[in-house]
Amino acid sequence: MSMVELSILGPGFVAGLLVLATHVPMGREVLRRGIIFIDLAVAQTAGLGVIAAGALGWDAHGFAAQVAAFLAAIAAGMFLTWTEKHWGEMQEAIIGALFVLAATGGILLLANHPKGGEELKDLLVGQILWVDMHVLWPAMVVSAIVLLCWFRLRERLGRMGFYMLFAVSVTVAVQLVGVYLVFASLIIPALATRSMPPAAGLPVAYGIGAIGYAIGLLLSALFDLPTGAVVVWALAGVATLWSFIPGRR
Numbered sequence: 133m134s135m136v137e138l139s140i141l142g143p144g145f146v147a148g149l150l151v152l153a154t155h156v157p158m159g160r161e162v163l164r165r166g167i168i169f170i171d172l173a174v175a176q177t178a179g180l181g182v183i184a185a186g187a188l189g190w191d192a193h194g195f196a197a198q199v200a201a202f203l204a205a206i207a208a209g210m211f212l213t214w215t216e217k218h219w220g221e222m223q224e225a226i227i228g229a230l231f232v233l234a235a236t237g238g239i240l241l242l243a244n245h246p247k248g249g250e251e252l253k254d255l256l257v258g259q260i261l262w263v264d265m266h267v268l269w270p271a272m273v274v275s276a277i278v279l280l281c282w283f284r285l286r287e288r289l290g291r292m293g294f295y296m297l298f299a300v301s302v303t304v305a306v307q308l309v310g311v312y313l314v315f316a317s318l319i320i321p322a323l324a325t326r327s328m329p330p331a332a333g334l335p336v337a338y339g340i341g342a343i344g345y346a347i348g349l350l351l352s353a354l355f356d357l358p359t360g361a362v363v364v365w366a367l368a369g370v371a372t373l374w375s376f377i378p379g380r381r
Contacts, residue, residue, distance in 0.1 A: 140261055140353075141261070141349045141350070141353060143263050143264055143265060143268060144260040144261050144263060144349055144359065145345055145346060145349055146268055147260055147263045147268060147271070147308045147309060148260065148309065148313075148317070148341070148342075148345035148349075148363070149342060149345070150268065150271050150272060150275050150304075150305075150308065151305045151308060151309055151313070151314065151317045152317055152321070152338060152341040152342065152345070153275050153279060154275050154278050154279060154282070154301040154304075154305070155171070155301065155305065155314070155317040155318040156317070156318075156321050156322065156334065156337045156338050156341060157279075157282060157283075157334060158282070158297075158298060158301065158318060159171075159317075159318040159319055159321060159322030159323075159337070160322045160325075160326070160330070160333065160334070160337070161294070162318060162319070162322070163319075163322050163323065163326055166224065167223055167224060167227060168224070168319065169224065169227050169228055169231060169315075170212065170227050170298065171298075171302060171314055171315045171318040171319070172231050172311065172314075172315045173208065173212075173227045173228070173230040173231040173234065174205050174208045174209065174212075174298060174299055174302045175205075175302045175305070175306045175311045175314045175315065176230075176231050176234040176235050176238070176311055177204045177205055177207070177208040177230065177234040178201040178202070178204050178205040178208075178299075178302055178303045178306050178307075179201070179234070179238060179306055179311060180204055180234045180237050180238050180241075181197075181200035181201040181202070181203060181204030181205070182197045182200060182201045182307075183237075183238045183241045183242060184200055184204070184241060185197040185200040185201075186245075187241045187242075187245075198303075198307070201303050201306070201307065202299075202300070202303045205299035205300070205302055205303040206296065206299050206300075208230060208234075208299060209295035209296050209298060209299035210292075210295070210296075211230070212226070212227065212230070212295055213291055213292050213295045216291060217291070257310045257312060257313075257358055257359075257360035257361060259310070260308065260309045260310070260313070260349075260359050260360060260363070261349075261352075261359050263308055267307075267308070268308075271304050271307075271308060274300065274301075274304050275301070275304065278297050278300055278301045281293070281297055282297055302314060305317070309360065309363075310360050312360055312361070312364055313360050313363055313364060316363070316364045316367050316368070317341060317367070320340070320341075320344070320367045320368055320371045321337035321338070321340045321341045321344075321367070321371065322337055323371065324336075324337065324340055324371035324372075324374050324375055325337045325340070325374075336374070340367070340370050340371050340374055341367065343370050344363065344366045344367030344368075344369070344370040344371070345363055345366070345367070347366040347369075347370065348362045348363030348364070348365070348366030348367065349362075349363065351366065
């Protein structure tokens with residue numbers, strides 16, 4: 133590995149750690165609530181906000197697009213709060229429907245875009261290798277605030293607070309790593325440690341996530357493969373190996 137490659141992989145690894153910081157504890161809560169696909173739905177809705185901003189002629193990586201993504205994610209969070217209260221028994225189906233609507237809405241908005249396919253690919257798979265520190269610093273601040281609220285105020289915030297914190301963290305994450313990696317970061321480490329108590333499960337889940345990101349980034353650089361997709365498989369591989377350790381299954 134050359135120093136140039138390491139200088140590119142370093143910020144990508146930091147971006148992965150930032151996503152894991154908020155998504156690992158939230159993933160355990162998502163599994164407990166049985167709303168597995170909420171991350172995909174909210175992330176896709178945030179992505180729809182970015183696509184809509186681009187369709188209006190705004191810079192897809194500018195401040196206006198960030199605001200559009202945030203507002204779309206918050207709207208999704210408020211909608212899911214309302215549906216959980218009134219139709220809780222159908223919440224998982226509603227989440228799935230929201231994901232499909234957001235995904236197809238993005239396709240429709242990009243139908244006549246000359247680079248629509250590339251824009252859609254970037255949204256789903258992400259461009260983790262192209263993040264830099266000027267993007268990571270604001271993400272660090274937001275992640276720190278979300279974690280503080282999650283561990284100190286979550287019980288007071290209630291259902292609405294959960295969805296709002298979730299929407300904020302997903303908005304930041306999807307801009308860094310894409311929809312697929314956001315979902316993988318939420319579910320795979322939490323799934324591997326689902327039977328462990330929080331005191332032990334959280335550190336192990338963080339470890340699985342960090343190792344998965346490190347291996348995925350290195351493999352993608354060595355074999356010149358799409359980084360987001362490789363990291364997803366690396367996370368799954370590390371989690372699977374952990375599940376076969378005697379006494380940990």
